[in-house]
Amino acid sequence: MRDPGNVGTTLVRLGPAILIFGLAGCASIDTFIVSPTTVCPGETVNVSWKTCGKTTLTQIPLQSGQSDECVDSLPVGVSPVEVSNSGTVQREVSGANVFYVEATAAFGKPAHKCVRVFVNEVLPLSGIPQCAGPRVIRTVVSRPVGSEWSPRTQIGAVQNVSQVRVSVRHDGRIASLAPNEISSVFAASNPAGEWVIESDVMSGPDCGQAGTSVPNSLTLQVIPRCQN
């Protein structure tokens, strides 16, 4: 497309572009990990990152009902802290927090990413059902990647928020729960591991056929509690 000319001319022509590109640099977030993401009040979490560009880390305490959506306009009153391009820090959390990392270049759009820490909050456990027989649907939910639990976090109770009766197996225990029923069968168990949620196909054709009456998801609310 472009006539390159001789080397000198090319360098002269490219000079401003090289300068601009050098100033612009990069703005990317290679990794951003917070662990664990479900904790008890006063516990610490590890925050680690690897970025390119001028980087800031912000810890945003969330008010009740405040959205944690990861948009690029920070709430008033929070203070980003400039950090190096990689590192790990420990932070104590007493309530729900969002950790926000931003990488900026001299020109161009900054990159940003968020991870939320849940503090003793109810979390939905959910999966898409599949046929486990002509009249049975099942979903198997493994330890949620998005909510890694701290050692002090245990199950307090479990609520069935599906609109159908479900049978739940976890940690060697089993419970049958009507819609909206809350059970303490799993109390004090570790939230991690496999959860098997099953339900009967209520009416109509067998599973796997058009018109089969099955919910789009099978969902439990996990109500955690903190071990002393």
Add this chain to the structure above:
Amino acid sequence: MALTISELREAVGTIVILMMENRSFDSMLGHLSFNGNRADVDGVRGPNLGVPEYMNPANGQGYSPFLVTKDGGLDQDLPHDLASVRRQLSFVAASQSYGMNGFAQAYLDQGGSLVRDLPPLGFMDKSCVPVTSWLAENFTICDRWFSSLPTSTHPNKLMALAGKASVDDTATFVPRQDTLLDWLTSRSIDWRVYHDGAFSFFAVMPQYWPLIVGDRFRRFNRLQGDLHEGATPVPQVIIIEPAYGDSPLEQHPNDNHPPLAVAFGENFMLQVYRALVSAPPAVLSRTVMIAIHDEHGGFWDHVPPHPTPGYVSLTGTKFETTGPRVPALIISPLVSPRRVVHDLVFDHTSLLQFVAECFAPGGGSYSHEVDLREGYGFSSVSSILDLAAPRIMPPAPDIAVTAPITLRQLRPVQSAGQRAVAHAIDGMLSSPYRAEMLAKVPELYAWDHA
């Protein structure tokens, strides 16, 4: 169609097509029905959003939709390629139906932020989309308008502008295929394209480069003057394009394409409306503007796609359904205010049916391909018009739309969409039309020297 062809042609003189980018119906207009508001709109119900029918399981966790009360740039573009859309629609084998609950998983698979309120599940509060919401209150919306194909931008734009798509995903160049521009030209129907940014979508089709350097393609800031002055006859078909986020030439995109905040697009919609109502009454009274989004852009919508069994695209790909719903506003003195059309189903080819009904010499349909789509139940826009009570268009609302200024870099080009546009720009600049392009689009100098 309830109207006869002669009634329609008497009533409609100009069709304006405005196509924004990458937002679902629920993301932009779902708020209309939220919290017990308009029961006539099939948007998001509430206030409880944690209901199983809205739940999006991802990595074992359940994610619910949420009301967005603070506009802002997202952490990334949302997945909306062919494979991602398939995942988002989430075909449930157990019931042989679409669960519409794979949006969270598709986002997290792309490395999205681990928070409770995942961006694809956000739906805008009225305060974030004041212009769109005002238009919905003052004109007619369709809550069964689907993006034609369950995939990304280019195929859906082609369905809107040609009734057929020669690509399945957003590609660098679109292979030569005829579009509405050829259809109109060959029938001596006057048309014009107004693009707000430096780049028109048609530039990804090299066959149109000779036209792009000509007078039919104009910058958007000329529209109001062109309509108002009446110095030249107003074309029968006007296509309006926002400034595209995928175009590396744009310093201030306003197409609603994530990760862009929606305030820029809202402001653009307001400018378009202002231009429209500045037209002389004789023109405005016979104008119908259709404002749609090309596809859902990865945003959640709760309504399953419309079935199109056996539909085969130009590429040979079978598309058994449409994509998700998109916002569709019909803005005209010829439609009723605060009306929602729910019982009729539309896709992007509904535009082409309408154009043919209004302007095809001697009648006749747009094309065999559009007839095929009509066979799946897609209605023409003409079915929405209400000629019984033509009215005066309200003046543009006094809405101040503010948004954070986002500086953009010309390079490096990153996304697939940006690569496609960059490829087209480089192609134009190495074509025989280089000098004319540079003369017409000053932004190309910056690109050429970056």
